[in-house]
Amino acid sequence: MKNICLFSFFLFSAIAYSQKDTPKIIVGIVVDQMCYDYLNRFNVNFSEQGFKKMIREGAHLTNMHYNYIPTYTGPGHASIYTGTTPDNHGIIANDWIQRETRTQVNCVGDASVSGISSSALYGKSSPKRLSKKTITDVLKETYPGSKVISVSIKDRGAILPGGHQSDGSYWFDYGNGTFITSSYYTNKLPCWLRKFNRKNNAMNRAQIWSPFLEDGAYSSEDDSPYEIILSGKSKPVFPYDIKNLCEVSGSLSPFTISPFANTLLTDLALEAIKKEKLGKDVSPDMLCISYSSPDIAGHAFGPDSKEIEDMYIRLDLELSRLIHYLEQSFGKSNFLMFLTADHGVVPVPQKLIDEGERGGYILIDQVINYLRSKCVSKFGDDYILGQDNLNIYLDYEKINNSTNNKEEILNFLSSNITYNNGIKQSATGDQLQKLVTNDTLLQMLAKGFDPKRSGDLLLILEHGYLPKTTLSAKPFKGTSHGSGYAYDTHVPCLWYGSNIKSTEIEQRLEIIDISSTLSHILRLKEGAETGKVIQGLIGQE
Numbered sequence: 001m002k003n004i005c006l007f008s009f010f011l012f013s014a015i016a017y018s019q020k021d022t023p024k025i026i027v028g029i030v031v032d033q034m035c036y037d038y039l040n041r042f043n044v045n046f047s048e049q050g051f052k053k054m055i056r057e058g059a060h061l062t063n064m065h066y067n068y069i070p071t072y073t074g075p076g077h078a079s080i081y082t083g084t085t086p087d088n089h090g091i092i093a094n095d096w097i098q099r100e101t102r103t104q105v106n107c108v109g110d111a112s113v114s115g116i117s118s119s120a121l122y123g124k125s126s127p128k129r130l131s132k133k134t135i136t137d138v139l140k141e142t143y144p145g146s147k148v149i150s151v152s153i154k155d156r157g158a159i160l161p162g163g164h165q166s167d168g169s170y171w172f173d174y175g176n177g178t179f180i181t182s183s184y185y186t187n188k189l190p191c192w193l194r195k196f197n198r199k200n201n202a203m204n205r206a207q208i209w210s211p212f213l214e215d216g217a218y219s220s221e222d223d224s225p226y227e228i229i230l231s232g233k234s235k236p237v238f239p240y241d242i243k244n245l246c247e248v249s250g251s252l253s254p255f256t257i258s259p260f261a262n263t264l265l266t267d268l269a270l271e272a273i274k275k276e277k278l279g280k281d282v283s284p285d286m287l288c289i290s291y292s293s294p295d296i297a298g299h300a301f302g303p304d305s306k307e308i309e310d311m312y313i314r315l316d317l318e319l320s321r322l323i324h325y326l327e328q329s330f331g332k333s334n335f336l337m338f339l340t341a342d343h344g345v346v347p348v349p350q351k352l353i354d355e356g357e358r359g360g361y362i363l364i365d366q367v368i369n370y371l372r373s374k375c376v377s378k379f380g381d382d383y384i385l386g387q388d389n390l391n392i393y394l395d396y397e398k399i400n401n402s403t404n405n406k407e408e409i410l411n412f413l414s415s416n417i418t419y420n421n422g423i424k425q426s427a428t429g430d431q432l433q434k435l436v437t438n439d440t441l442l443q444m445l446a447k448g449f450d451p452k453r454s455g456d457l458l459l460i461l462e463h464g465y466l467p468k469t470t471l472s473a474k475p476f477k478g479t480s481h482g483s484g485y486a487y488d489t490h491v492p493c494l495w496y497g498s499n500i501k502s503t504e505i506e507q508r509l510e511i512i513d514i515s516s517t518l519s520h521i522l523r524l525k526e527g528a529e530t531g532k533v534i535q536g537l538i539g540q541e
């Protein structure tokens with residue numbers, strides 16, 4: 001019965017979606033740090049032409065989840081665009097400890113390339129650590145005339161979606177306030193981008209950030225003890241004079257925490273469509289946009305802040321601007337758009353503590369120092385190389401030069417982990433590779449584990465907990481993400497445009513299904529590795 005259903009689905013979709021229906025342009029939007037519930041919480045203040053239009057006239061997938069740990073930006077973008085999990089594509093975190101060099105490396109860091117039009121510290125980035133093809137790579141292999149352009153504030157937000165064969169992946173340079181690329185792609189920025197940069201330096205775009213709507217329209221309080229106070233401010237409240245804050249701090253970070261960075265990115269995306277002539281010939285082109293500022297602001301102010309509420313009210317207008325442009329230029333039947341997020345976020349744990357909810361902090365340095373001291377007293381030496389992303393790395397070099405045995409050390413450290421203080425579970429790399437279990441969190445940890453890049457002993461925290469490195473003054477402010485709990489895994493997933501039904505799909509889906517579905521829709525020559533084709537999305541009603 002199942003096979004017949006599957007067959008009839010493919011037959012139906014093949015009829016419904018013939019070659020002539022292939023969209024001229026596909027626009028993939030990733031919002032950095034967007035919890036699923038924002039679609040509901042902020043809905044009342046959204047326009048009719050942005051998120052609400054995608055929900056009303058497109059497909060709304062209400063139960064899309066990440067299926068691995070850790071839920072960070074690098075792994076998120078890589079998994080959306082490769083259709084597989086970090087154990088396969090190798091982007092296990094934003095940064096990790098590289099055993100060979102004994103240093104921390106970045107998921108898109110690449111010392112062998114140089115920045116193009118960049119300032120000194122930015123631009124040494126490429127997709128070399130991404131070990132699988134992206135959907136954008138396969139698009140270019142299927143249709144040799146296809147173009148791929150990818151833009152973001154963060155380098156990893158542009159590089160990982162654009163894949164290995166991108167025609168242009170551009171990200172923000174915190175040193176000079178313009179968009180740059182690296183010598184991996186080209187030795188010169190295109191003329192149109194140099195012109196765009198001359199007109200649109202971040203300092204010229206930084207304004208005063210005041211609430212977009214009148215005060216009564218917001219559900220969140222402006223002043224709370226859980227928000228980080230930006231340098232140059234005495235309270236975490238509106239208005240934010242972004243230009244002045246940049247000058248006071250001597251940095252462009254205040255610009256990237258503001259909605260003005262989203263607007264600048266939309267402008268860049270629209271300029272790229274025009275100047276690269278995307279969607280103008282028979283080969284489908286793809287534009288990837290990753291809005292980073294919701295994440296940068298989310299870390300500082302938390303999901304319950306007025307700043308985040310305003311950020312999303314304004315992001316909705318960016319979306320509406322994009323949809324309007326695409327409809328005017330191509331018509332609804334000729335473009336395909338999807339929107340999702342790279343992860344969600346946990347409410348500020350200090351707020352959870354104060355409100356009597358589950359949550360808190362573990363002092364990760366204390367945990368590691370305790371294990372180091374146990375190791376010294378048992379084996380006469382400290383064999384821990386370091387910790388990153390709750391992965392504990394053993395010092396193989398030191399162990400190999402000693403008479404001690406790696407397995408023995410690992411088992412000893414593992415048996416000395418203290419639970420019920422915020423740490424819920426732990427697993428060694430070997431356990432994860434041989435894993436046969438029904439435990440969902442361990443299965444997710446295994447899907448995020450790469451033996452060459454991950455640690456030897458991995459920790460899972462309790463619900464609502466974050467690791468902290470130092471004990472700063474209470475209350476602790478700001479928040480983060482990375483866990484396998486729904487607040488981090490449950491993200492929006494909206495599809496709109498060419499042949500997409502107006503429908504709501506409640507089935508639980510995994511983030512890796514997005515690329516498989518795109519591959520099916522675009523008739524690409526290779527499907528994504530592990531995802532499934534999402535059913536009920538395309539065709540007439």
Ligand SMILES: [Zn+2]
Nearest residue numbers: 033295299481
């Ligand atoms: Zn983040």
